[in-house]
Amino acid sequence: MSNILQAIDVRKAYDAHVALSGVSLDIPERSIFGLLGPNGAGKTSLIRIITQITGADSGEIRFRGERLNPSHIAQIGYLPEERGLYKKMKIGEQLLYLAQLKGLNKTDATKRIKAWIDRFDLRPWVSKNVEDLSKGMQQKVQFIATVLHEPSLIILDEPFSGFDPINANLIKDEILELREKGATIIFSTHRMESVEEMCDSIALINRSRKVLDGPVGTIKDTFKTNTYEVEGKGRLMVIHPDFEVLEHKERENGYFYDRIRLHEGVTPNDLLRYLIGQVEIHAFREQIPSINEIFIRRVRETMPESLVEENV
Amino acid sequence: MDQIWLIVQREYITRVRKKSFIIMTFVGPLLMSALFVVPIFLMQMSSDEKKIVTVADAGGLFSGKLPQDEKSSIRYVHAPTDLEAAKAEFKKSKNSALLYVPPFDLANPTGIKLFGRENLSLTLQTSIQRTVNRQVEAARLQKSGIDQQVLDNLKADVDMDTVNLSDEGEKSSNSMVTSGVAYFMAFLIYLFIFLYGVQIMRGVIEEKTSRIVEVIMSSVKPFQLMMGKVIGIAAVGLTQLLLWVALSSIVITGVSAVAGIDTVAASRTQQLETVAQSAGATPKETEDKTAVMYKSAMEGFSNLNLPLIIGSFLFYFLGGYLLYGALFGAIGAAVDNETDTQQFMLPITMPLILTFIVAQSVMIRDPNGPIAYWMSMIPFTSPIAMVIRIPFGGVTAGQLLLSMALLVAGFVATIWIAARIYRVGILLYGKKVTYKELSRWMFYKG
Numbered sequence: 107m108s109n110i111l112q113a114i115d116v117r118k119a120y121d122a123h124v125a126l127s128g129v130s131l132d133i134p135e136r137s138i139f140g141l142l143g144p145n146g147a148g149k150t151s152l153i154r155i156i157t158q159i160t161g162a163d164s165g166e167i168r169f170r171g172e173r174l175n176p177s178h179i180a181q182i183g184y185l186p187e188e189r190g191l192y193k194k195m196k197i198g199e200q201l202l203y204l205a206q207l208k209g210l211n212k213t214d215a216t217k218r219i220k221a222w223i224d225r226f227d228l229r230p231w232v233s234k235n236v237e238d239l240s241k242g243m244q245q246k247v248q249f250i251a252t253v254l255h256e257p258s259l260i261i262l263d264e265p266f267s268g269f270d271p272i273n274a275n276l277i278k279d280e281i282l283e284l285r286e287k288g289a290t291i292i293f294s295t296h297r298m299e300s301v302e303e304m305c306d307s308i309a310l311i312n313r314s315r316k317v318l319d320g321p322v323g324t325i326k327d328t329f330k331t332n333t334y335e336v337e338g339k340g341r342l343m344v345i346h347p348d349f350e351v352l353e354h355k356e357r358e359n360g361y362f363y364d365r366i367r368l369h370e371g372v373t374p375n376d377l378l379r380y381l382i383g384q385v386e387i388h389a390f391r392e393q394i395p396s397i398n399e400i401f402i403r404r405v406r407e408t409m410p411e412s413l414v415e416e417n418v
Numbered sequence: 419m420d421q422i423w424l425i426v427q428r429e430y431i432t433r434v435r436k437k438s439f440i441i442m443t444f445v446g447p448l449l450m451s452a453l454f455v456v457p458i459f460l461m462q463m464s465s466d467e468k469k470i471v472t473v474a475d476a477g478g479l480f481s482g483k484l485p486q487d488e489k490s491s492i493r494y495v496h497a498p499t500d501l502e503a504a505k506a507e508f509k510k511s512k513n514s515a516l517l518y519v520p521p522f523d524l525a526n527p528t529g530i531k532l533f534g535r536e537n538l539s540l541t542l543q544t545s546i547q548r549t550v551n552r553q554v555e556a557a558r559l560q561k562s563g564i565d566q567q568v569l570d571n572l573k574a575d576v577d578m579d580t581v582n583l584s585d586e587g588e589k590s591s592n593s594m595v596t597s598g599v600a601y602f603m604a605f606l607i608y609l610f611i612f613l614y615g616v617q618i619m620r621g622v623i624e625e626k627t628s629r630i631v632e633v634i635m636s637s638v639k640p641f642q643l644m645m646g647k648v649i650g651i652a653a654v655g656l657t658q659l660l661l662w663v664a665l666s667s668i669v670i671t672g673v674s675a676v677a678g679i680d681t682v683a684a685s686r687t688q689q690l691e692t693v694a695q696s697a698g699a700t701p702k703e704t705e706d707k708t709a710v711m712y713k714s715a716m717e718g719f720s721n722l723n724l725p726l727i728i729g730s731f732l733f734y735f736l737g738g739y740l741l742y743g744a745l746f747g748a749i750g751a752a753v754d755n756e757t758d759t760q761q762f763m764l765p766i767t768m769p770l771i772l773t774f775i776v777a778q779s780v781m782i783r784d785p786n787g788p789i790a791y792w793m794s795m796i797p798f799t800s801p802i803a804m805v806i807r808i809p810f811g812g813v814t815a816g817q818l819l820l821s822m823a824l825l826v827a828g829f830v831a832t833i834w835i836a837a838r839i840y841r842v843g844i845l846l847y848g849k850k851v852t853y854k855e856l857s858r859w860m861f862y863k864g
Contacts, residue, residue, distance in 0.1 A: 190629030
């Protein structure tokens, strides 16, 4: 699969701090990409460079192999974290204006606005001013404005913050459909659990550096610790050189919960076989780390370096 | 370019459709005509109300014949010649003042007193004084045996025709008309920069606080957004100006046709006639004189180099607006809300206010002096200073070109600076910016 966007050693510094120190990324075509990291990690700086709001101090961004230039603006749709619309402008006109700024001609824009308006049930509101709308409806309008020009790269900064659950689901469905139609979506968020299930690949950013990236499955595989959760009934006694009990909880009526790590070369079937002889098993599953846990682990690993950085 | 045009359109249409614009468009001319018409009505009204002055003429200055002038706002009435009795009567009456003339020496009149209820107005005081002086003069003339007729014939009243001697030949001018035109243009530019410059600033702040700016920034360059806004609002201002001029002239013509100005002019002429008649001139002569004055004003107006004046007015109108507009835009970008704008507004509004004040005093008096010259060269002051100078005609083509070139250069420079401040400031929230930071923003990369 080819990459729609490539960042190569991108650096950006402001007055007092470094926002990005040598970040490289590959974002595959037709994927959902999670740009994850805590607040202030440099995500928004990177996005502003991709959307050409600011420029990088050094490094390069390539859009489908070409060096990023103003001709790409029309192919990118951006929903910033700080959202807003002209309060005293009618919704229809506002959408038309924003679409035209992206280079769409009036006829096409009008046609598409109509379709989206119907899709989001905004018909009765078209000639209302934005300030007369509820927050949820404003968010819908904002989303339409982001995707109206059918960009091939859609960047959503903190996409679900401020969306109510119903709208959040609506938007999620739309995003998945946009990917089906061929668009690439970048999610940028510090709430990693909110996008984990949707992302095909991710990059973790911490303190201006990329700490980890790749397809979600691969990352999870790498960070698997060969640990299994077991629930059941009976008295469990694990005395075996291949297995290590990390956690053991006795529950009422003789139930138990255990976390057991397998040593190198041992399969889960070996553990199952060993357990079946002793207890009644109700649940057996592999413990897969969440992105959040991976992030924390990864940051801890790189901690010494970041501590040094902080003291500089 | 397409995008700037889109932005210009949006700025223009949303503003022109606003209720406040429509209201101002119709109220503005009414206010303007009110400025013109109301003083005239007030003048008429106040002249209707007569002030009564009691005269206790113990010295026989008026020799029993008090000056009675229908047109004058003062009416004199007799009172007992005894001061105490006169005072008592005055206190009982509602008259404005009491003039007491004791017996006096014609060569050295002293002891004439004016009593008032409260502080007498300066106009009343001077006008009574003039009457007394005239009376004393008349008495002295009579005593010296000169005939009033002879004296009137001796009196000189020469109208000087001012003529401009220039390369293009002689032209009669009228300095009153010229000053008026100059002042009017300077005032319009001053008002326009303030009204619409602040609108640019507000527009930028609005985009910042509504947070739409980042969305826009992902489509257009900050410079395009700023230029679009500045040009769009300029178009709004020009539209309003033209509507005002059109509507005001309709209103003024309407009002003057119905009631005001012709009658005023007529009563003025009458007044002049009476004055002239008392001075012994025939009504015919006076009529001629008024006509000559009017003719000279019109001639002065038509002999102004109107194409040059209007052309350069539009140039400085737009140039000054663009120069200041860019700066106002930069202020808007540097702050979060309007209350924070104060510290940055002062250095921008100072040169503007200063020029306008200097323009009214020094420049109109000496339109080709060194102060006027330098102020008409500096880009920050030239939009006002130059339109003051141009109607007077002392500006050479070289000076005009230099000033215009400097204004364009100044405009490019301020746009450059403003665009840099704008680019950084517009995405910056929740931070109070200092001048030091502003200056650093100019050298940020890309």
